[in-house]
Amino acid sequence: xxxxxxxxxxxxxxxxxxxxxxxxxxxxxxxxxxxxxxxxxxxxxxxxxxxxxxxxxxxxxxxxxxxxxxxxxxxxxxxxxxxxxxxxxxxxxxxxxxxxxxxxxxxxxxxxxxxxxxxxxxxxxxxxxxxxxxxxxxxxxxxxxxxxxxxxxxxxxxxxxxxxxxxxxxxxxxxxxxxxxxxxxxxxxxxxxxxxxxxxxxxxxxxxxxxxxxxxxxxxxxxxx
Amino acid sequence: xxxxxxxxxxxxxxxxxxxxxxxxxxxxxxxxxxxxxxxxxxxxxxxxxxxxxxxxxxxxxxxxxxxxxxxxxxxxxxxxxxxxxxxxxxxxxxxxxxxxxxxxxxxxxxxxxxxxxxxxxxxxxxxxxxxxxxxxxxxxxxxxxxxxxxxxxxxxxxxxxxxxxxxxxxxxxxxxxxxxxxxxxxxxxxxxxxxxxxxxxxxxxxxxxxxxxxxxxxxxxxxxx
DNA sequence: CATATATGATAGTTTTACTATTATTTTTGT
DNA sequence: ACAAAAATAATAGTAAAACTATCATATATG
Numbered sequence: 202x203x204x205x206x207x208x209x210x211x212x213x214x215x216x217x218x219x220x221x222x223x224x225x226x227x228x229x230x231x232x233x234x235x236x237x238x239x240x241x242x243x244x245x246x247x248x249x250x251x252x253x254x255x256x257x258x259x260x261x262x263x264x265x266x267x268x269x270x271x272x273x274x275x276x277x278x279x280x281x282x283x284x285x286x287x288x289x290x291x292x293x294x295x296x297x298x299x300x301x302x303x304x305x306x307x308x309x310x311x312x313x314x315x316x317x318x319x320x321x322x323x324x325x326x327x328x329x330x331x332x333x334x335x336x337x338x339x340x341x342x343x344x345x346x347x348x349x350x351x352x353x354x355x356x357x358x359x360x361x362x363x364x365x366x367x368x369x370x371x372x373x374x375x376x377x378x379x380x381x382x383x384x385x386x387x388x389x390x391x392x393x394x395x396x397x398x399x400x401x402x403x404x405x406x407x408x409x410x411x412x413x414x415x416x417x418x419x420x421x422x423x424x425x426x
Numbered sequence: 427x428x429x430x431x432x433x434x435x436x437x438x439x440x441x442x443x444x445x446x447x448x449x450x451x452x453x454x455x456x457x458x459x460x461x462x463x464x465x466x467x468x469x470x471x472x473x474x475x476x477x478x479x480x481x482x483x484x485x486x487x488x489x490x491x492x493x494x495x496x497x498x499x500x501x502x503x504x505x506x507x508x509x510x511x512x513x514x515x516x517x518x519x520x521x522x523x524x525x526x527x528x529x530x531x532x533x534x535x536x537x538x539x540x541x542x543x544x545x546x547x548x549x550x551x552x553x554x555x556x557x558x559x560x561x562x563x564x565x566x567x568x569x570x571x572x573x574x575x576x577x578x579x580x581x582x583x584x585x586x587x588x589x590x591x592x593x594x595x596x597x598x599x600x601x602x603x604x605x606x607x608x609x610x611x612x613x614x615x616x617x618x619x620x621x622x623x624x625x626x627x628x629x630x631x632x633x634x635x636x637x638x639x640x641x642x643x644x645x646x647x648x649x650x651x
Numbered sequence: 652c653a654t655a656t657a658t659g660a661t662a663g664t665t666t667t668a669c670t671a672t673t674a675t676t677t678t679t680g681t
Numbered sequence: 682a683c684a685a686a687a688a689t690a691a692t693a694g695t696a697a698a699a700c701t702a703t704c705a706t707a708t709a710t711g
């Protein structure tokens with residue numbers, strides 16, 4: 202899957218930035234550098250000073266793009282939801298069977314990504330690691346309601362809504378489609394984290410992608426009458 | 427359910443504290459005060475200086491009990507897992523049917539708690555709100571592996587292990603019991619948070635505890651052959 | 652009642668998060 | 682090609698947070 206998105210870009214809610222990082226080379230270096238650095242040292246240890254040093258710029262310049270490191274992480278997660286939604290549309294296009302569409306959606310939402318380099322300055326694999334380890338910190342704050350009003354979570358809700366719609370195509374009487382979808386998205390992140398760091402909280406089955414298998418079976422059982 | 431634990435206390439891994447807060451009145455004020463304050467202002471805005479002020483002590487005194495606010499939050503979550511495990515044992519004691527035990531376990535893990543005051547200095551309802559909004563921040567750090575080695579997550583794993591054992595009693599061939607249990611624990615927290623702040627990510631059904639109903643149905647469907 | 656221990660009062664250090672100012676470089680319109 | 686505008690760099694500074702240290706005082710204990 203190479204460069205198939207060469208002329209499109211993921212729209213990110215401007216609430217998360219002061220100046221669009223897509224609009225300049227420095228902005229792109231900030232994004233690329235922050236993905237590298239957050240993945241490497243973790244969000245708590247990440248500072249704009251360290252970022253400036255790695256991308257050979259200055260703290261003040263970074264602050265012209267992002268008001269805080271929290272907003273930068275927010276930007277990255279919004280971008281990721283947009284990226285997921287794009288792939289979702291791509292992967293379910295022209296498929297008639299809702300069961301097959303749902304299966305593909307679950308794979309997208311639970312499998313580690315291997316594709317790369319659709320966007321020159323974004324390392325999707327590292328970004329996904331950041332999403333797994335850091336993304337709950339974006340919404341688990343006292344500012345979540347304001348941010349929600351500002352539209353920060355629209356992309357996430359759209360994605361959940363799209364997958365929910367497929368579930369309702371399969372079973373129009375199923376009562377909890379959104380719950381099921383957000384459970385598998387957040388759950389898959391947790392399970393990947395547990396597999397790496399707290400294996401006692403998960404089940405690792407050799408020669409099998411247990412996370413995807415587990416959620417696939419779970420979803421199809423849950424929505425059956 | 428009143429004071430039925432008058433002579434027992436929840437053991438917390440000493441890795442999380444410098445001096446046992448259960449061992450002194452000041453220690454108990456630190457715990458009580460931090461539960462109030464973290465619930466009110468959120469973990470990011472919480473500082474030892476603010477805590478000291480609310481409990482009428484000093485920053486330096488708080489630091490004699492906890493090395494950092496991260497360790498304090500860790501202490502609270504370890505205590506909560508111990509509390510849950512105790513309740514789990516209590517609620518499943520003398521029940522023969524594994525289905526009934528599992529049902530009770532799911533209720534315990536997914537329902538908001540209403541009982542109170544079993545432990546004088548701990549407000550369990552507020553503590554649960556903290557667990558919902560802040561507990562992933564305990565393990566989602568670069569220090570998780572060291573902490574795990576130090577036994578910080580033993581209580582969580584024990585709890586997950588106990589519920590998994592019931593699942594295996596019902597279906598010895600089920601491959602993912604730990605995954606299923608940790609999915610419902612973390613999932614229920616997320617869904618409660620979403621219901622309050624990001625309702626587009628969940629399904630609120632009036633006159634019904636949708637979270638508990640959803641996970642009960644999900645689990646029993648998942649473990650069926 | 653002497654001694655040890657816990658807490659309080661106070662002050663200090665380092666780091667982070669962020670703002671302000673001016674100089675220099677790069678971009679853009681004509 | 683060049684002047685004006687915009688972006689970035691260089692530098693410095695402030696406020697608060699996250700600790701650490703010291704000494705005085707209170708409380709508990711043997």
